[in-house]
Amino acid sequence: MKATYFKYLLEFKRPSGTSRGVLLDKETFILEISANEKKGTGECAIFRGLSFDDRPDYEEKLKWLCENINQSPEFLKEELKGFPSIWFGYEQAIQNLKFGENLYFPSEFTEGQSAITINGLIWMGDVGYMEEQIQDKLEKGFHCIKLKIGVDWKSEHVILQKLREKFSKEQLELRVDANGGFSKEQAVTVLKQLADLHIHSIEQPIKAGNWSDMAELCAHTPTPIALDEELIGITDPEEKKKLLETIKPQYIILKPALVGGFSGSDEWISLAEQQNIGWWITSALESNIGLNAIAQYTFTKKSPMPQGLGTGALFTNNFESSLDLRNELLWFRK
Numbered sequence: 001m002k003a004t005y006f007k008y009l010l011e012f013k014r015p016s017g018t019s020r021g022v023l024l025d026k027e028t029f030i031l032e033i034s035a036n037e038k039k040g041t042g043e044c045a046i047f048r049g050l051s052f053d054d055r056p057d058y059e060e061k062l063k064w065l066c067e068n069i070n071q072s073p074e075f076l077k078e079e080l081k082g083f084p085s086i087w088f089g090y091e092q093a094i095q096n097l098k099f100g101e102n103l104y105f106p107s108e109f110t111e112g113q114s115a116i117t118i119n120g121l122i123w124m125g126d127v128g129y130m131e132e133q134i135q136d137k138l139e140k141g142f143h144c145i146k147l148k149i150g151v152d153w154k155s156e157h158v159i160l161q162k163l164r165e166k167f168s169k170e171q172l173e174l175r176v177d178a179n180g181g182f183s184k185e186q187a188v189t190v191l192k193q194l195a196d197l198h199i200h201s202i203e204q205p206i207k208a209g210n211w212s213d214m215a216e217l218c219a220h221t222p223t224p225i226a227l228d229e230e231l232i233g234i235t236d237p238e239e240k241k242k243l244l245e246t247i248k249p250q251y252i253i254l255k256p257a258l259v260g261g262f263s264g265s266d267e268w269i270s271l272a273e274q275q276n277i278g279w280w281i282t283s284a285l286e287s288n289i290g291l292n293a294i295a296q297y298t299f300t301k302k303s304p305m306p307q308g309l310g311t312g313a314l315f316t317n318n319f320e321s322s323l324d325l326r327n328e329l330l331w332f333r334k
Contacts, residue, residue, distance in 0.1 A: 001035040003069040003093075005044070005062050010287055010315040026285050026315070029062060031089040033069060033097055040097025043290035044089030045257035050284075052233035052258065053083040062086055077263070081235050088261035092293040102292060102322045109299035115329040116299055119144040119175060119306040127155050134163065141327035144173040144200075144306040150181020153190065160197050169198035173306070180207035180229055187217055195222035201251055204228045215247045224250035231268065232258050241271050252277060253308070255284040262297050269301065282308025288321035295323055295330060 010026040029044040044062060048054050053061075061083050068076065073094075080087040095104040108114040120137030122130055122145060130147070137145055145163075149156040156176075163174060176199060182190055187205040194202060201224040206213060208229040218225050227249045234240050244252070252272050254265045265281065272279050281298045283291050291312050298307050309330055312323055324331045 001033055001069050001097075003031065003033045003066040005029050005031045005066060005089075007059075008287065010285075011317050012314055013316050023285075028287055028290075029059075029089065030287075030289060031062070031065075031086075031093050033090075033093040035097060038097055038100060040093040040095070041289060042089035042092030042094075042096065042293065043257075043286055044086045045284060045286040045290045046085045047258065047284050050229070050232070050258070051085055053085055055082075058083070058086075065090060081260075084235070084260040084264060085257045087264075088257050088290075091261040091263065092290065095293070103296070104293040105296040105300050107296065107299050110296060110332050110334070112332055112334045114299070115326075115331045116295060116309060117144075117306045117328055118310045118325075118330050119146045119173075119308055120328065121145075121308065121310050122147040124148045124151050127159060130156075130159055134159070138172075143171070143328060144175065146175040146177060146308065148179065149176045150178040153182075153186075157193060160194075160199070164197045169200075173200045174198075175200045175203070177203040177228070178205045180204050182206055184210070184213045184217065191217070191221045191223045191225075199223055201226045203253060204230065208232065211243070211246050214249075218247055218249050221250075226251035226253050228253045228255070235260060235264070237267055237271070240268060244271055244275050244277060248275070249277060252279045254279060254281045256281070256294055256297065257284045257286060257290065265297075278305070279303070280305045280307050283311045285311055285314070287315070288312055288319045288323065292322055295332070 008028050008030055010028060012024055015022045015024055027048060031042045031044055033040045046054060046058060065086060077087060092104060099106055103110055120142035122133045134145065182205050184206055203226045205217060205225060231252060234243060252268060254268055256262055256265050259265055259268060269279055280303055283294055295309050312321055322333050324333050
């Protein structure tokens with residue numbers, strides 16, 4: 001086998017607001033593995049400022065992988081433990097090399113027979129911009145909307161109240177993502193206010209790494225809590241188990257690029273199910289290459305919940321896609 005990679009800069013159609021600031025572009029790396037006149041493509045989807053492997057020697061490790069591509073997968077996985085997004089790209093490229101074309105996990109989804117239900121993602125901004133996005137998603141028939149919160153809670157709370165006045169919890173599932181934007185004291189109040197509005201769940205109400213505070217919140221919360229950033233950087237299965245047993249969250253959210261690819265996600269899902277913890281999968285601003293692979297993987301996991309895979313239309317210079325979003329259903333075009 002031979003391997004090469006190249007860097008690619010994805011440009012947002014519109015600056016996208018999160019509690020970490022406004023994103024204008026997104027750097028990523030495309031890995032290509034070839035063998036027997038066939039080629040497999042994967043995306044090493046690093047997320048600067050969030051990824052566990054956002055390190056100065058990132059490209060050096062990518063070069064190392066290309067030079068050592070014929071080593072055993074077990075050896076490579078161990079060596080890339082500190083670089084989950086590179087391992088994620090490797091897993092994709094190997095799967096694609098195996099199945100060809102734009103296939104990673106052949107299924108009824110890739111046959112165009114079944115679709116994946118996704119949530120509509122609302123980016124942070126002023127009230128007008130957020131309401132404009134919400135209106136667009138509602139007109140497209142979304143039954144589950146996820147809003148980024150944690151920058152201006154007073155305004156965000158008003159938006160959620162207005163939504164709930166118009167749509168009951170049976171008509172519209174509302175999820176919120178705080179990206180660690182609240183203090184523990186603020187979170188206690190916010191969790192009560194969210195419960196009054198029948199909010200489905202809140203992602204990462206406080207910053208990751210505060211296990212005891214998060215455990216206390218999860219034990220008494222009137223609104224289900226989902227861990228997201230909390231999972232990043234934990235690669236040892238025993239440590240994963242310990243985290244879930246300590247915090248006892250209601251849900252976990254898996255971004256394969258950040259938690260060690262498909263195999264890392266499989267580990268988290270298995271441990272969560274053993275402890276009756278719910279889960280769903282989301283993308284992490286990958287290009288259409290990574291998003292396609294994640295969508296195919298997600299379908300095989302058979303989660304009945306809406307998944308977070310609606311980021312394919314965010315960029316002006318994305319790669320061609322086999323994915324086709326029709327209202328809230330993500331289809332695969334053969």
